[in-house]
Amino acid sequence: MLEAKNIEFHYSPQQKFNIPDILLSQGEQLLILGKSGSGKTTILNMLGGLLKPLKGEIKIDGTSLYSLKGASLDKFRGKNIGIIFQKPHILDPLTVLENLKLANYFSGAKGDKNETLLKELGIFEKRDAKVYTLSEGEAQRLSIARALANSPKVILADEPTASLDDVNAATVVKLLKEQAEKFNAVLIIVTHDQRVKDHISNQITIGGES
Numbered sequence: 001m002l003e004a005k006n007i008e009f010h011y012s013p014q015q016k017f018n019i020p021d022i023l024l025s026q027g028e029q030l031l032i033l034g035k036s037g038s039g040k041t042t043i044l045n046m047l048g049g050l051l052k053p054l055k056g057e058i059k060i061d062g063t064s065l066y067s068l069k070g071a072s073l074d075k076f077r078g079k080n081i082g083i084i085f086q087k088p089h090i091l092d093p094l095t096v097l098e099n100l101k102l103a104n105y106f107s108g109a110k111g112d113k114n115e116t117l118l119k120e121l122g123i124f125e126k127r128d129a130k131v132y133t134l135s136e137g138e139a140q141r142l143s144i145a146r147a148l149a150n151s152p153k154v155i156l157a158d159e160p161t162a163s164l165d166d167v168n169a170a171t172v173v174k175l176l177k178e179q180a181e182k183f184n185a186v187l188i189i190v191t192h193d194q195r196v197k198d199h200i201s202n203q204i205t206i207g208g209e210s
């Protein structure tokens, strides 16, 4: 389902990242741990089709990600990959529901699961609220909803709990796991948050001990 093989990458030759091969079947979950600056976001961006590795291949559902270019890569990403960024990528002037509709629009999806998703994530009551009025936890849940709006086969989350208190952090990890299980999607979380460790047993650490 998701395969990353022989990946090599550096921003400068003095700082080469050591990137392990990753092989995940449908429905499998992986936690990538590592200290700040170890390259977690960099790996996630490569897996998400946002940063081309210098060498190696990333395959999703049999498609070699970087054999696609421009609009085809954007379309493939919109349809198959849901990314929850470290800082929520949601649009402030729009409402909660409008943000989901925008994600649907970009991938040509119907959006028939939007309301269910908002209910499951506990923000249905906020569907007509503008994003700038949301609490941090609500905004984070909306960014999860947006990433899941098109029922992706691969869910990638970058430090989804970083700015959350213990209760909200546990809720967010639980929601991500539940949603991934529901879609039988691959779930990869990258984090340096030790609180997430107990929730996903399949783990790798990059850049030495975390």
Ligand SMILES: Nc1ncnc2c1ncn2[C@@H]1O[C@H](COP(=O)(O)OP(=O)(O)OP(=O)(O)O)[C@@H](O)[C@H]1O
Binding pocket: 011, 034, 035, 036, 037, 038, 039, 040, 041, 042, 043, 192
């Ligand atoms: N566009 C870039 N150009 C040059 N160097 C970069 C770029 N993006 C990241 N880096 C460097 O690469 C290293 C890894 O960055 P990355 O954001 O992947 O780490 P991280 O493990 O996600 O860190 P954090 O946990 O703090 O988010 C850092 O030293 C960073 O300064």
